[in-house]
Amino acid sequence: METFLLFFVVGALAQAVDGALGMAYGVIANTVLLAFGVPPATASASVHVAKIFTGGASAASHVMHRNILWPLFWPLAAGGVLGGVLGAYVLTGVDGDRIKPFILGYLLLIGAWVLWRATRPMRPREMPPRLSGPLGLVGGFLDAIGGGGWGPTVTSTLVGAGADPRRAIGTVNTAELLVTSAISAAFLAALMSGRWAGGALEDHGAAIGGLIVGGLIAAPFAGAVTKRIPARQLTFAVGVLIVSLAAYQGLQLAGMVP
Template identity: 35%
Template sequence: MAVSEALEGNQLFPVFLKLNQLHTVLIGGGNVGLEKLTALLNNSQQAQVTVVAEQLLPEVYDLAAGYPRVKLIKKSFTEEDLDDADLVVAATANNILNERIRQAAHQRKLLINVADKPELCDFYLGSIVKKGDLKLAISTNGKSPTVAKRLKQVLNEALPAELDTTLQQLSALRETLTGDFAGKVKALNKATAILVDPKPVKKKNFKWLIWLSIIASIAIAVTALWFNEPGFKLYVQDISPVFYYFLAAGFVFAMIDGAIGMSYGVTSTAFSLSMGISPASASMAVHLSEIMSNGIAGWMHYRMGNVNWKMFKLLIIPGIIGAATGACLISSLEHYAMYTKPLVSVYTLILGSVILSKAFKTGKKKSADKIKRISLLGLGGGFIDAVGGGGWGSIVLSSLIAGGRHPRFSLGTVKLTRFFIAMIGSLIFLTMLNGAPWSAIAGLIIGSALAAPIAARISNRISVKVIMVAVGIIVILVSLKSITSFLMKFI
């Protein structure tokens, strides 16, 4: 191989420095200096950094105030500033000064990074993807920092936050291993095979449970419709027009839900209340229709590998308990539907406002700590969902994502757990309620079931913001209409 061929391409050797054990001298306190200081401290909160600059931005002072190992020196640079340095970063807009700093660093055998001057750099500060203890460094060999930033954004969204949990578990496993090196490697390889296996063994434990539950839920829905709604039988000519209204509504609401991961319950309930259905019957209609639609959607997400099984276990039992309790409560108040209906409309009004507000926050970077009380979230979400006829997605999914959980895995897990919760809630409603609007229920069931497999496939291809704004406005208007109608009775 020719020497010229060997020198082609990226010649950088990636290393990870222990900045907490090194002394970094940063020259420059302007916007570039602030950017470099932020990058250093984001990767090592215990980094020892001395900033030397004639002028320091107020933001530099504010940032340094939270880090006791950062020292600010307001003065002109002198070569003696590098005497105790291990690394040097030049972040000035003065090319002559940058060259002088570089010469002083090399005289002391120090490595230096010069901002926006790749030809003067001994090392680069690359874009970093961080998931707990996991760090990935991206380098374009100084060709395009913008490309590196875009790749960082893509990897941040693609890699689940749960990877850090996996690292901690593997670290604990590693401490328990005994034997020779080859045996340890074999054990760790076996433990990490799930990360690359397209069909992990763990999924198989749930496959037959999901299928049996889907079949059972379909049987429940069909039996309920067959014995309570004559229009459901194929040979009956007179099908109520209400069936077609709710068929279209169920399809549209399920498509929206598939796109943004929430709002089927609240939109369906708001629509049902506006059509004169009582809160308990509306909640039963929503839950019965969600059995089939969420069963199909949950199965699709399962097949696409979008389910976090640890999160599933934490949500499922508390969610079922909450849903069962809520279903019993709202069913026992069916005779007071005149008073519970406006209360549920207020609830849907609030959820509509929440959805609308979230539409304008979807693009903002979230810095919230990862939510940990998942079981408590499932309990409250299941209860409120059953009482109000919706809210599992709006409450549970949005809280998981806002709390740092990966959106794709959160959506898949919430969809699958929702299937079981809807089935339990439906059984309780069928047991406690004497009658129900079966034409409306049949329309919702069939409409949402038709939309479910399509919605799961296109969940990442639709403008989330536009849909959330439309849904929020519609739910708010429909809820206000129901509340206004109630108040008008007393005027």
């Protein structure tokens, strides 16, 4: 019960942040699971199972509040599904920690870029749909490898490119439902084929259940919160969050924090 309650709180806080800023559910939940000694592939699989449920509720909220850029949605989701399946295949056979320093370096640069944009005049622009497919491919791959990375990669890039933060967040969160479902299916296929031992997912049922229930409670408020926060403040918050998460994980890699 203690494990369930702990991850209930983690799931609720992570989804509240993710729904409002378009990122961090996977990163936060995955970081906590790893801190409890869960193997990387098992942690990523657990987070993606939970995100199917929380992502559905969050997506419904954003659709209801009309936070979606539909021309970007479909190529973004298609690229994300392809990249996510590829990332799951790689993670079940290769140590994902090898590329983590490169991911963190990218996020630090993107976070600094977003923070710089928050100080400039806000002129909303939309990324050409032809570029959203490759962006989704990269985001999906990083998400599967790290148990979280779709939002930090895709949302930060869209916001950094000048997209309206509210609609960028809504689009990314809604596409994430399809990406997460594909990644979860890829982990299941790897488990059934014998490529991956699975890491005893059933041993972490209480943690997964807590993440799901906590996230489901927080998810319905995502669209409303995002709709009410001014664009400049939302952009600044996205930048601070990216830099903070990347810096913390960098300190973890350096062995300076647990």
